[in-house]
Amino acid sequence: MSQILSLQNLANLQPAIAKPGYRRAELRAGILHIGVGNFHRAHQAVYLDDLFNAGRDRDWALIGAGIRSGDRAMRQALEPQDWLSTVVELEPGANHARVTGAMVDFVPIGEDGRAIVQALDDPALRIVSLTITEGGYCIDPGTGVFNPEHPDIVHDAAHLKTPRSAFGVILVAIKRRRDEGLAPFTIMSCDNIPHNGHVAKEAVAGLADLIDPSLAAYVREQVAFPNSMVDRITPATTYRERAALVERFGVQDNWPVFCEPFRQWVLEDHFPSGRPSLEEVGVTFTPHVAAFELMKLRILNGGHAAIAYPAGLLGIHFVHEAMKDRLVRCFLDKLEMEEIIPCVPPVPGVDLQDYYRLIARRFSNPDVGDTIPRLAQDGSNRQPKFILPSTRDRLRDGADVTGLALVSALWCRYCAGLTDQGRPFALDDPNASRLTPAALAAREDASAFLSLTDIFGDLSKNPVFRSRFEAALSRLWREGTRATLEAYLGERL
Template identity: 80%
Template sequence: MAQPLSLARLASLPEAVARPRYAREALRAGLLHIGVGNFHRAHQAVYLDDLFNNGRDLDWAIIGAGVRAGDAAMRHALEPQDWLTTVVELEPGANRARVTGSMIGFVPVGEDSRAIVDALDHPSIRIVSLTVTEGGYCIDPATGAFNPEHPEIRYDASHVDAPKGVFGVLVAALKRRRERNIAPFTIMSCDNIPHNGRVTMDAVAGLADLIDPSLATFVREEVAFPNSMVDRITPATTDRERAILEERFGIEDNWPVFCEPFRQWVLEDHFPTGRPVLEEVGVTFTPHVAAFELMKLRILNGGHAAIAYPAGLLGIHFVHDAMADPLVRGFLDKLETEEIIPHVPSVPGVDLAEYYQLIASRFANPDVGDTIPRLAQDGSNRQPKFILPSTHERLKAGADVTGLALESALWCRYCVGTTDAGEPIALNDPNAARLTPAALAAKDDPGAFLALRDIFGDLAEAPQFRSRFETALNSLWRDGTRVTLQRYLGGNFA
């Protein structure tokens, strides 16, 4: 009989389930995290749980927070189980479950986010971390620059005492701490964005500029924004995962997390008000975060995009099944080795070819159960960060972009919303309402999709890219995904 997860029932969980070795009542909050999703609970929360299990830094426990409807749903799910989470690591043939207790509270999610501002007023909160997705930073996808005209930014600039967005919350809290002479907290992005620390500073300071230029100066001069690179494949939780947890481990968890065994966290050591000793539990502190970050974004995240769209068009649901398909796997291998990896700068202590082989083996893990729809979502935000920079670099070097243009064409075809077999595809993208019409128009005029300037920028004017894109898209419509991939892998794509 499975047991509902709670502090009171920890001692009676099956012996195979690891649980906190520290007294929960000994923890004190030091970090507030905005955007409590599966990745945060499989990554940052696990590192801190490891640290507390070692008896270290018990004053760095996590308080959860959020500004979206999904954050309210997560809070509702975790509250009855005392903020505990079951994390299942999916080592093939040797799955392991552990209960983490590093989160000790969750700020009520309200429409104006005042509760988060109040929580951030406490001097014990010395770090605010973020996982608000790649699209949550109010930046122009084509330029990578902060967009002061973003509706969320404009609203919060006019409602500084009752903000709705993440950056409005941060600016309001920093403003209050400055007025009360409380040292500012460090802001640490854990999202997959190049130079995520700088991007976060641009958003916070950019909003502050609209409210009070002196506050913006304070942000730029006094608030730390360390860059980071984070990595762990963490699929969405469904009833499938809940059922597996109950059957194999005897636990009822409203929102468990299933993830691969691998995890990595690389950080700049820039925390003026202190930080936990995360290096003792495997976090790498280095001034070379940008190199690790670029490697991961181009090879892993770019690789996810490379398999997502051909697999989706072929009606493949699971990532490991896509990796078992010779055409999808062949496309990934050829694209990575010929067009992506050659333009990834060297990383201290890392062999890029070996890193890619590790990535490919992680994608192929059948126990993870990661899905193609998850990898394919939010393409309008992810393509400009994970794929198009490689395209720009190859064009600048005078190199061919056949594979990268094919990847963009596959995304375009996917945005139509049907598979090759005519089955519907649910396009999960904030810009779906304009992506689909543009993708449909591109069937007759490929340039109609490239005309999305906020995504492609000046690539539409690059003759080689435009030509390769048109050839690929015409082939996808005329012959379908399988024939197109066969032609590409055979070197007969022109």
């Protein structure tokens, strides 16, 4: 018989399921987290759960928060189960389940963020952490810098009492704490963005620039924004995962988390108001975060983008199935070894080719069940962060970009919304309404897509990139994905 997840039912769960070794009453909140999704609950919340189980730092529990209507669904799912989450680590042939209890509350969701601001009046909350996705940072994709003309920023600059962006909420809370003589909290980004701490800082300070230069100066001089690198493959939760949890472990969880066994967190140690002792549970504190971050964004996230679009066009649904496809796997191997890894700077203590081999094994894990549609979503935000920087670096060095341009061409072809077999699919991207018409027009004129300068920036005018992109896209439409990959791979097949 299955058990509904709750504090009351913890003792009734199967013995094989790991449970919190502490009482909820022993925890006090020290971190407010904006953007409670699967990744956060499989990553930061797990590290804190480990720390609390070790008897350490139980004044650093989590309070969840969100500012979008979609966050309301997560709060409604977790509230009946006392904010507990079941996390299933998908080791092939040996899945392991645990219940984490690091979250002790979840701020009520409002469209104006005032409940979060009020929660942050509590001086015990010394860190605000973020997983708001790459698209939540109000960055101009073409330049990679803060965009003061982003609609959310324009709104918050004019209506700061009712902010609708995470950074508007944070700025209001910083101002209130400053005015009340309280120390500012540290803002810890956990999103896949190069120099994510610096990017978050420019978003908060950039918004303040539009409102009050003295407040902007205070943000830049007094508020800490440590950089970080985070990593764990965490698929979306569907009926499949909920049913598997009941079948394998007898637990009814409204929103369980399934993830790979591997996890990594690299942090800059810049927390003036204190931090939990996360180094005790495997977090790496280093001044070299940027090196780890660049490695991960280029090799792992770039690798995800590289396989997502050809696999999607070929009608492949699961990531591990894509890795079994000889053409897709060989394409990834060649691209990584010849064009991506050569422009990744050295990382202390890491062999980059060994790191890639680890990534390939992780992508191939059949139990994770990660999907190609998840990897392919939000390409207009991900291409400028994961693929195009490598392209720029190689062009700067006079190196060829045939493979990287092919990735961009595959994305363009994918944005047309049709598989090679002619089956239509919905493009999951906030800019889908302009991407799809541009991609269809690019079948006859590639400049229709390359003219999206907010995405491609100066690359749209680079003759080498344009030539490689146009040739790849033409072949994709003329001969299909398999023939195009075969032509690229040549003697490697």
